[in-house]
Amino acid sequence: MRLVLVGPPGSGKGTQAELLTKNLNLHYIGTGNILRDAINRKTEYGLRAKPFLDVGELAPDDLVNSLVADLYRDNAGLDRFVLDGYPRTRAQAVWFDDLLKTLKRPIDAVIQLSVNDEEVVRRISGRRVCPRCGTVYHVTDRAPKVAGICDHDGEKLIQRPDDNESVIRARLKVFHSNTDSLLDYYRDKGLLCEQPSYGSVDSIYQSILGLIQAKKH
Numbered sequence: 001m002r003l004v005l006v007g008p009p010g011s012g013k014g015t016q017a018e019l020l021t022k023n024l025n026l027h028y029i030g031t032g033n034i035l036r037d038a039i040n041r042k043t044e045y046g047l048r049a050k051p052f053l054d055v056g057e058l059a060p061d062d063l064v065n066s067l068v069a070d071l072y073r074d075n076a077g078l079d080r081f082v083l084d085g086y087p088r089t090r091a092q093a094v095w096f097d098d099l100l101k102t103l104k105r106p107i108d109a110v111i112q113l114s115v116n117d118e119e120v121v122r123r124i125s126g127r128r129v130c131p132r133c134g135t136v137y138h139v140t141d142r143a144p145k146v147a148g149i150c151d152h153d154g155e156k157l158i159q160r161p162d163d164n165e166s167v168i169r170a171r172l173k174v175f176h177s178n179t180d181s182l183l184d185y186y187r188d189k190g191l192l193c194e195q196p197s198y199g200s201v202d203s204i205y206q207s208i209l210g211l212i213q214a215k216k217h
């Protein structure tokens with residue numbers, strides 16, 4: 001099984017990727033991990049990618065593609081996987097298809113976790129974090145017993161700087177400008193499965209399994 005997960009911030013993509021990885025016995029390939037690993041190992045591409053990450057920008061397509069090529073070259077057994085955060089653009093998807101073609105390991109399905117922008121803003125801007133123990137709350141969805149106070153240690157909760165509305169809207173803008181043509185590309189290839197990301201983690205996960213099964217036939 002070879003899967004690609006696509007979804008905006010706050011769509012629960014990371015959680016679903018984790019479940020799929022564990023339950024279907026897949027390799028998890030997150031672009032964030034790949035980049036950090038290459039930077040830590042000070043590889044040529046890692047050193048080139050570092051300045052982009054340091055200022056919170058996305059690394060250019062050719063650089064990310066090179067990192068992915070390295071990953072597949074160094075891991076000959078990478079046959080079953082779920083990708084989270086890659087391909088991010090149509091250009092990356094076209095390039096990645098060529099790579100997988102030479103490896104004879106085509107993608108089985110692309111799962112799009114869809115959430116509308118207002119809901120993304122609501123989910124992320126409502127997050128509160130305990131600076132002491134790291135517990136993540138939400139002002140309405142996962143509220144602490146006393147507003148603004150951590151249940152575990154009584155610490156005052158904070159909002160992470162990236163969780164404010166203007167930052168989220170800027171990220172969504174970048175996400176849509178990259179992703180709309182990416183999704184068209186996979187839709188044209190008959191690989192796209194749309195899964196609305198509302199409801200419980202488990203119900204979304206079960207729906208994804210159903211979509212994957214349907215794709216196999």
Ligand SMILES: [Zn+2]
Nearest residue numbers: 130133150153
């Ligand atoms: Zn705490």
